[in-house]
Amino acid sequence: MLQPRPFLVYKSSAGSGKTFTLSKVFLSIALRSQDPLYFKKILAITFTVKAANEMKERIVNYLSSISGNHNSTRKDASFMKAALMEELGLSNEEIENKCGIILHSILHNYGDLSVLTIDKFITRLVKLFASELSLSPDFEIEIDQSLFLDQIIDLLYDKIGEDKELTDLVLKFLRFRLNDEKSGKLDDAIKRTAFSLLSEEFFYIQENFREYTPKEIFKLKDQLDEDTAKIEGSIKIMSQKALDLIAVSGVEEKDLYYGKSGILSFFKKTASGDMSAILDPGIRAIKTLEEDKWHSKTNHPAIQSISTELGQIAKNLLNQKDEAQKFFLITAARNELFRLGFIGELSRLIEEFKESENIRLLSDFNRMISDKFLGEQAPFIYERLGNQFDNILIDEFQDTSNLQWQNLIPLVENSLAEAKTNLIVGDAKQSIYRFRGSEPQQFTNLPEVNHPAQELFKSSYEEFVLNSNFRSASNIVEFNNRFFSQFSTNILSSDFQNTYTNLKQQHISKELGTVRWWFTSTESKAKKEDALQLMINRALDLVSKENLSSGDICCLFRANNDAATFASAMLKHDLGVISEESLLLKNNPAVALLISTLSASRYSKDPFHLQKWLSKFHHVKRIDEYHKLAQQLKKEKWNFKDLMNAVGLNFDPQLLLQGEMFSKTFRLVDLFELDISDPFVLKFMDFCTEYESSAAYLKTSFLDFWDKWSDSLSIQLPEDKNAIRVMSIHKSKGLEFPVVMVFLPELAKGRNTNDESWVSLKEELGIEQMPLKTSALKNTQFEHILNLEEEKSSLDFINLLYVAFTRAETKLEIFSNPPSSKNDSTDFIKSWDQWNEEENCLKFS
Missing domain, CATH: 3.40.50.300 (P-loop containing nucleotide triphosphate hydrolases)
Known part of the structure; x- marks a missing residue:
C-alpha cells in the first residue's frame, strides 16, 4: 500500500x-x-x-x-x-x-x-523556559482576563486625584462623552482599551505604537477639532452660496429638475454639514450634472442664468471627496482619542501588577514564545x-x-x-470563535x-475530505446540503465561498428523520417574541402531544436573554431544564429590568442609562411606541421620572436612592407587576438580603456588589436527566442530540464580530497606531478594513447556523420571523417542494 x-x-x-x-x-x-x-x-x-x-x-x-x-x-x-x-x-x-x-x-x-x-x-513550554523568559519558577496563571482587568481599572481609579495629568484626562474624557450624549460611565471604554492591549492584533503592531501623554492628547484633540471645523466650514460656505443663488433668483424647488429630491437636496445636505452627500450625492444629482439639465416642466426663466454657476459649485463640492474622507477619519479618531491617552498608564499598571502578584495571564504565553524565541x-x-x-x-x-x-x-x-x-x-465551516482570535482562512x-x-x-x-455523516438522519443531511449550498452562495463574497466547497455529505443513518422550519405569520409585523412563543408552544407539544422525552431535546440560542426567557417558560410549565447561561440571574429579563431601574435611578439624567432602561422595560412589558419614546427622551432631555411617567408609571425614582435594598426591590416588583413566584425574581430578592447582611454593605454600593457576583449567580435546579437542555450555539459545538430546536428570529448576521481595528494614521493625522471602531471607517480611506470585516462576519454568521443545524440526530426544528424585504437571502427555500405555504413552514419528512 x-x-x-x-x-x-x-x-x-x-x-x-x-x-x-x-x-x-x-x-x-x-x-x-x-x-x-x-x-x-x-x-x-x-x-x-x-x-x-x-x-x-x-x-x-x-x-x-x-x-x-x-x-x-x-x-x-x-x-x-x-x-x-x-x-x-x-x-x-x-x-x-x-x-x-x-x-x-x-x-x-x-x-x-x-x-x-x-x-x-504552551504553558508547559513557558514553564520549561521560565529562566530564559525571566519568570519566577513559582508564578501563578490567571485565566480570567475580565477579573484581572477589573483589578487593573481599580488601580487606575485609585490614582485619580493623586496623578494630576491622569485626573485631567479622566475629567476631560467625561466632559467629552457627556457633550456627545454618551454615558458618563467610563468603565466600559477603559476596559475595552485594556482588553485591546491583550489582543494578538496589538502584539503585532506594538513595535510601531507610541504612548501619548495627556497633554499630547489634549493638543491632538484641539488640532482635530480645528481640522474638522475648517473642512466643515469650507463645505458649508460653498453649499450655502448655491442655496443663496437659488433663493435670490426666485427659483423654487418645483422649478428644479427632480424638485426637492434632486440637486437641491444635495446642496441642502452639504450646507447642513452632511459630508456623506459629497461621497454619495445621489443618482438624481448626478443625472442633473451629467445631462446638464436643471429645469423642470415649469421652465423658470432664471434657471438658465444660474445653472452654469450652480454646476460649477456642485463640481467643486464633488472634488472635495478627499476632504470628506478626512473629515470622517478625524471624527472616528476623535471619538477614540482619549482612550489612546490611557494606554500608557494601563500598560504600566498591567506589568506592575503581574510582577507584584507574581502572576501571568494565559494569553501572555503565546506572545512570550513568539517574542523571545521564534526569530533566530x-x-x-x-x-x-x-x-x-x-x-x-x-x-x-x-x-x-x-x-x-x-x-x-x-x-x-x-x-x-x-x-x-x-x-x-x-x-472551516465550524469556525465560530473568531472573536477569540481564530482565523479559519489559515x-x-x-x-x-x-x-x-x-x-x-x-x-x-x-x-x-471526510464526506460521510454518521450523526444525522437522511432528511437532515439532505436539508443541510441544499440549504448551505445556496445560502453560502447568496451571502458570501467570492473570497470566502471556498469555505463551503466540500459541503455535500452522504448520510450513513438509515433513519429518515424530520426537519421543520417554522415562520411566524406574515400578516402583521412579526416581533422576536412571536417567534419565541412559537418555539415555546412547539416544545410543549413535542413533550405533551408527541410524547418525546424532554431529555432528548436541546434548544439553541444566539442570545442568552432569549435562552433565559425560554427556560423560564419551561419551568412555569413544570418541565425540567438543564442549562448554564439561561439560568444566570443577569440573563433573566425581569432581573435585568430591576437592575437597570436601580442603575437609571442613580444616573437619572443620563440618556444612555435611560435608553437602556427603556429597552429592558420594553422587553418585559412591550411598548407600542418604543422607538418613538427612545428618540423623544433624548431630544427633550427627559429625566428618569419623565420617562417613567411617559410609559404610564406613576413613580418617583428618587425613592430608590434611600432605604433597604430588599424593600426597594419588592416595591419595584409590585410596580412592574412581576411574578413574585418567579424563581429568578425570588433568587434576586434573596441576593438583596445577602447584600444587606454582608460585610460589603457599608463599603460597597449594591450595584457594584452585583457587578462583582452577577456572572456566578444562578437559580439552582435539581439534577434531572429527563430535562430539556438550553444552551448557546457556541456551547453546542462538538455535541449531538436526538432533537434540536434552534431559535433564529432574524436571518441576518447582526453586528460585526470584531468592531475594533488598530489603524496606522501616521500619514493622515500623525498618529502611529490607534484603536478605531471598525464601523466608523465607513466613508474613509480605510473603508476596505470595514468591508473585509463585513465579509468575515457574514462567514461567522453562516458558520454559526451550520454548527446549530448539524447538531441534530433525528429531528431538527428552526423558528424564525419572515425575512425582511431587504434580506431575501433565504427566500429560495419557498421554491422547494417541501415548502408548505398554508402553514408557512418548510417540512422535510
Whole structure:
C-alpha cells in the first residue's frame, strides 16, 4: 500500500468522524513502531479540556477493545480494528497483541500520554523556559482576563486625584462623552482599551505604537477639532452660496429638475454639514450634472442664468471627496482619542501588577514564545521538545489563532523535515470563535503557510475530505446540503465561498428523520417574541402531544436573554431544564429590568442609562411606541421620572436612592407587576438580603456588589436527566442530540464580530497606531478594513447556523420571523417542494 505524504490534512464536516480519524492516526503511528513506549513521542493538541479528555478516553477504549477486552463500551471499536488491520497489514492476532502491549505501556505511564489543550502545551513550554523568559519558577496563571482587568481599572481609579495629568484626562474624557450624549460611565471604554492591549492584533503592531501623554492628547484633540471645523466650514460656505443663488433668483424647488429630491437636496445636505452627500450625492444629482439639465416642466426663466454657476459649485463640492474622507477619519479618531491617552498608564499598571502578584495571564504565553524565541532562536526553543515529540497531531485547526499557528509551525517543520507523520484535522465551516482570535482562512489556505519552510509544507501535503455523516438522519443531511449550498452562495463574497466547497455529505443513518422550519405569520409585523412563543408552544407539544422525552431535546440560542426567557417558560410549565447561561440571574429579563431601574435611578439624567432602561422595560412589558419614546427622551432631555411617567408609571425614582435594598426591590416588583413566584425574581430578592447582611454593605454600593457576583449567580435546579437542555450555539459545538430546536428570529448576521481595528494614521493625522471602531471607517480611506470585516462576519454568521443545524440526530426544528424585504437571502427555500405555504413552514419528512 502506498505510504501517504507526512503532512496529512483532513477536512472533516459535522458528524463525519473527526475524532475517530484523529484517534486512528494516533494508533496507527503507535502501532507502526516496535517501541511500545513510542506513544510518548506523539503530541496531540486539542482546543478544549473536554476534547482532550474524550480523545484520551477513546485511545484507551479502542486499545482495550481491540486487544480482547469485551467490556469496552465503544460501538465503533470493530470499525477501528478493521481500518487499522487494513492500513498496517496486520493479522487479527498481531493487532490484538500489539494493542495489548501499548495499552499496558500507556496505563503504566499515563502521565506521558500527551493529549493536551493548546493552552496547556504552551504553558508547559513557558514553564520549561521560565529562566530564559525571566519568570519566577513559582508564578501563578490567571485565566480570567475580565477579573484581572477589573483589578487593573481599580488601580487606575485609585490614582485619580493623586496623578494630576491622569485626573485631567479622566475629567476631560467625561466632559467629552457627556457633550456627545454618551454615558458618563467610563468603565466600559477603559476596559475595552485594556482588553485591546491583550489582543494578538496589538502584539503585532506594538513595535510601531507610541504612548501619548495627556497633554499630547489634549493638543491632538484641539488640532482635530480645528481640522474638522475648517473642512466643515469650507463645505458649508460653498453649499450655502448655491442655496443663496437659488433663493435670490426666485427659483423654487418645483422649478428644479427632480424638485426637492434632486440637486437641491444635495446642496441642502452639504450646507447642513452632511459630508456623506459629497461621497454619495445621489443618482438624481448626478443625472442633473451629467445631462446638464436643471429645469423642470415649469421652465423658470432664471434657471438658465444660474445653472452654469450652480454646476460649477456642485463640481467643486464633488472634488472635495478627499476632504470628506478626512473629515470622517478625524471624527472616528476623535471619538477614540482619549482612550489612546490611557494606554500608557494601563500598560504600566498591567506589568506592575503581574510582577507584584507574581502572576501571568494565559494569553501572555503565546506572545512570550513568539517574542523571545521564534526569530533566530527558533531551533533552540524546540531542541528539547523536538527530541521529545516526533509526531504532531492538531485537532480543530480552524479555531487556531495566527499567533498559535506561528508558534507551532517550527515544531511541525522539525517533524516534517524527518519525514515523520503530522496531522491537521478541522472544518472551516465550524469556525465560530473568531472573536477569540481564530482565523479559519489559515485552514482553507493550507498548504500555504507564512513561513520560510513553505516549500516543505507544500511538498509534504496530502489532503483528505471526510464526506460521510454518521450523526444525522437522511432528511437532515439532505436539508443541510441544499440549504448551505445556496445560502453560502447568496451571502458570501467570492473570497470566502471556498469555505463551503466540500459541503455535500452522504448520510450513513438509515433513519429518515424530520426537519421543520417554522415562520411566524406574515400578516402583521412579526416581533422576536412571536417567534419565541412559537418555539415555546412547539416544545410543549413535542413533550405533551408527541410524547418525546424532554431529555432528548436541546434548544439553541444566539442570545442568552432569549435562552433565559425560554427556560423560564419551561419551568412555569413544570418541565425540567438543564442549562448554564439561561439560568444566570443577569440573563433573566425581569432581573435585568430591576437592575437597570436601580442603575437609571442613580444616573437619572443620563440618556444612555435611560435608553437602556427603556429597552429592558420594553422587553418585559412591550411598548407600542418604543422607538418613538427612545428618540423623544433624548431630544427633550427627559429625566428618569419623565420617562417613567411617559410609559404610564406613576413613580418617583428618587425613592430608590434611600432605604433597604430588599424593600426597594419588592416595591419595584409590585410596580412592574412581576411574578413574585418567579424563581429568578425570588433568587434576586434573596441576593438583596445577602447584600444587606454582608460585610460589603457599608463599603460597597449594591450595584457594584452585583457587578462583582452577577456572572456566578444562578437559580439552582435539581439534577434531572429527563430535562430539556438550553444552551448557546457556541456551547453546542462538538455535541449531538436526538432533537434540536434552534431559535433564529432574524436571518441576518447582526453586528460585526470584531468592531475594533488598530489603524496606522501616521500619514493622515500623525498618529502611529490607534484603536478605531471598525464601523466608523465607513466613508474613509480605510473603508476596505470595514468591508473585509463585513465579509468575515457574514462567514461567522453562516458558520454559526451550520454548527446549530448539524447538531441534530433525528429531528431538527428552526423558528424564525419572515425575512425582511431587504434580506431575501433565504427566500429560495419557498421554491422547494417541501415548502408548505398554508402553514408557512418548510417540512422535510
